[in-house]
Each structure stands twice: as structure tokens, then as C-alpha cells.
Amino acid sequence: MSVIQTAFVAGTRGAWRIERITAVTGQALAQADRLAVVGPDEAGDVAAGAQWRLDGATGHPRYATRQELDTLAAVQQGLGRPEARCAALIPIRKNPAWWALGQDERRAILEEQSHHIAIGLEYLPPIARRLYHARELGQSFDFLTWFEYAPQHADAFEELVSRLRQSAEWRFVEREVDIRLVQDDPTLQGVV
């Protein structure tokens, strides 16, 4: 439950090849060839000359109850599975109306109305995810969500994202960028 600080650096380096960068709502991010996912100590070197860099930190669960956490823990798998060669990075910013809500109001919209936790659970274990918080780091996004899945679950991932975007919670999203990535098969590659 310790905090993991991560920088996502888009440029010419990194283990992930960027397939496409799409602006879903609001301003896009610049196109780039590759994405490096690195810790804070490496970020400075990698970011030199990069197109953009987004920083985030994992944190404690803001909304999930004990029961939901236990249900998630029983089925979820970690990042870095060899077969999970597809990834998505989805940075999101919510509007000021969201941040002015009380905890009870945000929880009601997120779960009781939008079923955010329950929908994510339906796609476990194939679609692994990690949520990074960025708002209090002074970043231009509030959250960076990282997803990893095997190519055969690409359709399921599209369905997951589509369902969340139709939810009541997403009416508070004022900026969203969708970045799709592929991990090159290491058996076909030289050293990246």
C-alpha cells in the first residue's frame, strides 16, 4: 500500500510503441513514437527532448469499500504479465463541479449511479489496471489510468472504456486523451 511514483514519457525511447493518441474530450497530447514508463529517478534523463511527460502517484483507494477491495483482490492480476502486450494510458481531468462535491456525492455518482468499480470488476482478471493520481502533483490531468491486456482481449477493453464513457460520472470529465500502446515482441527485437 506504499505510494508508487511513475513518469510516463513520450518521445523516441521506451518499451512501449505508441499506436495512436486520440483526444476524446478537450485538448490532445502531441504524437510520439514510443512511451517510457519510469520511476522518478530515471525520469529526468528519459524526458530530455521528449514530446511530453505525465507524472502520477498511486494512492489509497478513494471510494472502494472493504468488501469491494476484497472482491477486487481475489480476482485481479498484476501488471507485467508476458501475454499482456497491449496497453492503454488514459489521462483524465474532471471539472471543478466534481471537485466541489462531498465524498458522499462523489461516491454515489461513481458507484451507485455509474457502477465504475463493478464494471471494472467484470473485466478482471484479463484487463489489469493501475490508477495514478496527478491533481495534487500540479499536473494538467487529475488521473492517469494504465491498463494492460492480451491482444485477444482488445474487444473487451473497448467495451469497458465505452461503458465508462457513457456513465453519469463521465459527465464531469472535461479532458480525456486515449493513448494506445503495444509492447514489441522481445523475441523479434534487438535491445530497445
Added chain:
Amino acid sequence: MSVIQTAFVAGTRGAWRIERITAVTGQALAQADRLAVVGPDEAGDVAAGAQWRLDGATGHPRYATRQELDTLAAVQQGLGRPEARCAALIPIRKNPAWWALGQDERRAILEEQSHHIAIGLEYLPPIARRLYHARELGQSFDFLTWFEYAPQHADAFEELVSRLRQSAEWRFVEREVDIRLVQDDPTLQGVV
């Protein structure tokens, strides 16, 4: 509801004179004469040669409900009141057991068992406060709470702090330092 990033820098500069620094639980912080409370742009300059620097960022309310937020908003006053010449900075770190709890468990301990929000409300408006989050900034504390009050409310402040420290929530506090400060009367001083 935007995020305010602040650095607390202890050394020889700043508008606040440090009266004492006390380790309540765990390791102390080094003694110093003055505390500067500055934005991120100024922090680098002020921090050169300082004893220590703590960074924090305000955020959205993690536990307070709409009703509680409305009640607080109706009575609280802002920071910077001329008569509020006393201040306290109380950095706190909670233990891993706290951070592993679900939102429902943390809310129950914080409010239904410990009455954290309700106790703070009893001391409004005399004792103004601002909570900064630090955990996801990679800091050695999780929270930095800043309090301001007039000298005639010093006893009330001691009572507030004492009641919170006796609460169930405080069993999760593994490090706490209590820093007391006084703003020198500007009519008696030269330029600080």
C-alpha cells in the same frame, strides 16, 4: 476548489517565529528560528540553507459529506486574519494499516468513532485550519495541517489537539510533530 501547493521552510527566514518544535510520536524535526510559508516558485530560493522543508498540496475533501461541507462553509473563516497571530503546523504520518483500509472503514474511524470533523467544527470560527496532503508527493509525512488563531484562543487550541489525539483515529498515527509559531506584531518590528 483548485489545488494550492505550499512549501513550509524552516530556517532563518519567514514571517513566522518558531516558538517550539515537539516530537509527539516518532522522530522530531530539527530546531529552527523561523518558518516561511511559500508557493512552489519561491520555495527553491527560500530553502537554500534551510533546516528542513515540507511540501504539501490542498485537495478535495476526502471524507466530509455535502451536509458537513455546508455546515463548515457557513462558519469557517479564512487564513490570514490580522488577529490570528498564533499558528501551529502539525505534520502527521499514518501507519500502513490505515492506508490498507477501505473508504467505508476510514470514514467510520475518522468521523463516526473519532468525530474528527465534528470536533473541528466546535472550534470554528476561532481556529482556522487548512489541510495539505503530502503522501502522494513522496514526502515523509502524509498530512500537514496548518492552524491559525488569536492568542486568546490558545487554550481552546490545546483542547482541540488533545481531544483529537485521544481519538480512535490517532491510534493509526505513527509519526507526529507539533510546531508552534507566532507572527511578530508588525507594528513592533522592522521589515522581517
